[in-house]
Amino acid sequence: MLTEERHQFIRDRLAADGKVLAGELASRFGVSEDTVRRDLRELAKAGQLRRVYGGAVPAAPFAAATIGQRSSHAVEEKHRLAKAAVRVLTSGQALFIDGGSTNEAIARAIPRDIELTVATNSLGVASALADLPLVELIVLGGRYIRDLGTCVGGDTLAAVAQLGADLFFLGSCGLDASRGVTAFDSAEAEVKRAMAKNSAGIVIAATNDKLATAAPYRVAAADTIRHLVVERTAPAAILADFQRQGAEIRFA
Amino acid sequence: MLTEERHQFIRDRLAADGKVLAGELASRFGVSEDTVRRDLRELAKAGQLRRVYGGAVPAAPFAAATIGQRSSHAVEEKHRLAKAAVRVLTSGQALFIDGGSTNEAIARAIPRDIELTVATNSLGVASALADLPLVELIVLGGRYIRDLGTCVGGDTLAAVAQLGADLFFLGSCGLDASRGVTAFDSAEAEVKRAMAKNSAGIVIAATNDKLATAAPYRVAAADTIRHLVVERTAPAAILADFQRQGAEIRFA
DNA sequence: GCAAAACATGCAATAACATGCACAAAGAAA
DNA sequence: TTTCTTTGTGCATGTTATTGCATGTTTTGC
Known part of the structure; x- marks a missing residue:
């Protein structure tokens, strides 16, 4: 050891x-x-x-926990979630992936032999995808926010507006069946909303501590979630609420 | 093996x-x-x-974002060049930094206590700057080119056009006193040209093997170089040509 | 205040490490 | 081909880091 x-x-x-x-x-x-x-x-x-x-x-x-510190938290769980989350991927898809340590774990878990087009505003996600030969990577630039590890602002929004995706891997902050997906930061929420608007489906991978919590800024309604990837220990009652609104539950 | x-x-x-x-x-x-x-x-x-x-x-x-193979080449020299190059920086400046292993080394050599605004289209440079607390980082997004480690294309050009900088750290490809600065890739050259146009001065750090060589695409004329950082072993005759055209030579 | 647990410090054994050197294999130059 | 250079490797050497134990000190709960 x-x-x-x-x-x-x-x-x-x-x-x-x-x-x-x-x-x-x-x-x-x-x-x-x-x-x-x-x-x-x-x-x-x-x-x-x-x-x-x-x-x-x-x-x-x-x-305030920066992204660097957060990513060291619950590494095992996030790795398991990530491996389960990438199973929704099929070759040829176009994705939005935004920031967050869970999304970075997902990016690292993407297999080398799958062909994708990925647009991301997260430096960590972009770095993870940078050496995957079959991934066409589009970096969504803008003002870099150190605490989030992502780019936000008008430039980022403009870049998102020009793109469309099959799936949006949304790094959730708060996740509640009635309030939907919520974020702690206004500018971050704007980008997430833009990505959600231009995507056919939303995928969220959430550790248990995110479930049944909410943050100030509304990002998306609960019924827009297509895939919800959770730990096996997630409370069944909460999951049922999401399931009723159309989410497909996947266990890590 | x-x-x-x-x-x-x-x-x-x-x-x-x-x-x-x-x-x-x-x-x-x-x-x-x-x-x-x-x-x-x-x-x-x-x-x-x-x-x-x-x-x-x-x-x-x-x-993962740093250019793996090339940056493992001539590490010592590039590190020395980088340390010399960052000496041209003063607090409060706005910079463009484009791609290349030498520029990544320069980004890593920037001291933590200097306040800067930096716009870059290189993932490696962005990653290096991501945890410098006093650097305001603007990521220039676009289509990511794996071989270059940078973003290029229309989106990148549009983002550059909105910005201006005091200095442009140009990752040189070819460097010749008569042909000026040249690049191997058309899209890359476009971005470099846009950055050069919106900058008050150009800084180039070049290892000896870049001197007196040229690539197909013209980026900037030799007389637009303000600072040229070279190794102590660089041929004096070549340096004199650049010096005549206004470049200030700095030795690593 | 007293005993037990937690702690800091010095020390020796061990494992990991850096360095210099010799040798072999691969490639370049004659 | 032969010779030379370069590069990679293993081994011997000395150095450094980590660890557990012994010793003495401090803290805690009663």
Whole structure:
């Protein structure tokens, strides 16, 4: 087990549970508690957590999570979702993919032997697709927003308006059966709306923590979702609401 | 087993598993661990992974966007050129940066504490700038050309036309005192011309093998070059030709 | 205040690492 | 062809990083 893996696991657990215990980590990693304490000390020195007696807690619980930090969160789940999500793809399709760590995971999971045309405003998605030989990649430029990892603004909207797609992989922020898909940022929501408008169907892959939540800006109604990819542990009651509105549920 | 095959395998495994172990790779390839470590060292130098004790993990989130093969060539020289090139920057400037491995090296060499507005059509440059907090980044979208690592086409030209810059970091292809700056690709040349037109000055960083060569498509006349950054071993006669036409020579 | 748990520090063993060198294979030049 | 150069590889050498243990200190709960 690499030191880096332990550090990554600790970061993930901190983001997920809000705390880690030194003894618990030691037995899970199969190393001595001294080693875990050394790990915690290093991460604390790098400002990635705050040490407390018995373990550690997140450094800045209320700091806005940038895309880099978010993508380290729940890596396993997102990878599983991504593998399930790419199964809706068929060769020759045209896609919109917007930002978000889940969408980046999906982009990385796209197999090399499928032919696609993809338009994206996310640098991470574009980077992941940059070396897929059969993917025609269209970068939707504009003002780059560091916290989102995507381009937004008038230029982006204009570029989207010129395109059409079969599917739109919508990086959801909030997902609620009555309020539909919602976003935290106004400019981001504008781009998502434009992509949704010019797409024949919407695909959303969502971890459980996104379900039954809502953000300020409305993006799309729930009945516009064609495929909803969720974890196996997703609450059945919530899924039924989406299913009634026409969404096809796919489990990771 | 070819070196390149090992490198490709390592890249694939990193993308799939998120880590590689030196010992494991050695036994799989049937080579010594020293050879594997050499491989890892090279790939790390080219920015394609990050070395950790025991193996390696994926580099930055956007590592895939950088031009893999070309940028592994003459890394030292380009890094030196890049460090010299960024010395022309002053806080508050607006820049165009187009594609090419030298320009990617320059983007990576930009210090974190300088405030800039940068518009680029290169995914690699954009990725390098994505986490510089004081850089306002404008991505020039369009059709992505895999071989160039940049976006080209009408959309790109339209986006460039709306902007203006103090300096244009031109990734040179051919550089000749009489024929000026030239490019191998028509669409690429169009974008370069548009950027040159909307910039107050042109900066070119060129390795020796670019000097006194020319490509089919004309981009800019030699007398439009304001700063020319070259290696210390560059032929003085060639440099004198550019100097006569107004270029300020800077040695790496 | 006291005992137990958690912690920091120094130390030694081990594994991973970098470096220099020799050798072999592949290619270029004579 | 022969010779030379280049490149890749493995091995020997010394160096560095990581780890667990022993020791002494600090914190916590009672």
